[in-house]
Amino acid sequence: MPEADLDLLTDAARRAGQIALGFWRRDPRSWDKGGDAGPVTEADLAVNDELQASLMAARPGYGWLSEESDADLSRLDARHCFIIDPIDGTRAFIAGQEGFSHSLAVTDGDRIVAAVVHLPVRDITYTAFEGGPALRNGQVIEPADADIDGASVLTYRAVSEPGHWRDGQVPPFRREFRPSLAWRLCLAAEGRFDAALSLRAAWEWDIAAGSLIAERAGAVVTDQRGERMRFNSQRAMVDGLIVAGKHLHGQILDRLKP
Template structure:
């Protein structure tokens, strides 16, 4: 990984934010994707176009995986690959909520080696490299150390309240929600919440950048079965997501039902 990759991602994320804010709270055109894949807007596509043009021009030998681009299977054979979510939290974006993010990462040999999660409306930029600290606006962040699920502050969806997802019934955590999965992971990385879990399949573009930030802050990020996250896979999706400090992560894995994947 060239030492300039993190700066490249940060600069691209800043430009993405400028584009997104030109549409934000101005009633951009939006529509639903096929197969219940959620909403997309003209802002998502404008950001994606800029990112693909700029990043691929800067690193023409890197593969490309983005939520808003047609997948090119050749990316799997690339030594490095960009993994991009042009706007993570499109629902929040369309409702005028500032909790949307641009999530940009570089993967190498299945691992994320540089990642940026930028929230332009909130003036927040999380970042990390594989050998450096997790940062928020340039300052180091660290996670909390809560070990018990009961009483934990957890970012997740209503699906987590379904008893079928748990071995012994729903634990006594306090559920919170943010539209952007990348931001949820970063909020845990900075200790604002104790954990985030997703009991649905999680796409790589939602988790790639933030997984490195979480790791460098001291968190463990796996699928719901405890398998390590790997990136730039042929099918770019994990079987759910569990992100927490090591003790709390182990507690969640002990309580969650095992679903095939």
């Protein structure tokens, strides 16, 4: 049942936070993974080891997909799969900033059915399960639905390049940024920002949990072409993302260059 998996993920996310805080602002060892994969720290690996051991012990029949684990394609044969980012926002973590999170999700087929995004420094926990509400620290959340003109959009600088937009006309939205992609989806879900947008392929572990939280909050959640996201794929990537209220989502999709 998704509710039971959500309880499991919530407990695991809090343990992950305790481990991460044991390294945070204590000069953890870090190194570059190479191949444009970015940095990793000893904290990422410690969190990953704990989550993999505890979650797989609790659900031995589930598959496992994590940013910090070796690829195991046997997950493709499992009905259910954990999709985990042990620390989302590793650069922020290394810099001693507060905006990193733990992103944990469970699939049923290609759908996310239970999800947690936990920010341990800020003591914020977002949760959702299939058929239930999206919550922030136990309180129901819902997105805003602004007009694209003046909307606050969580995204990166390159999205404002004219080549991404019809006729080279960049909509006059306000671009904002937060280091954790999972957190960006949750901020859009709770209406603190109007949308989260990426025109780059996104790793599933970055967006799996946040996508369900935003969807259950009432946002429209699609890839950059307006298609439903599908998870536990062989490539483990989604073709960009648009997360916003129905009106704003439609406006963004209409303005993007096909």
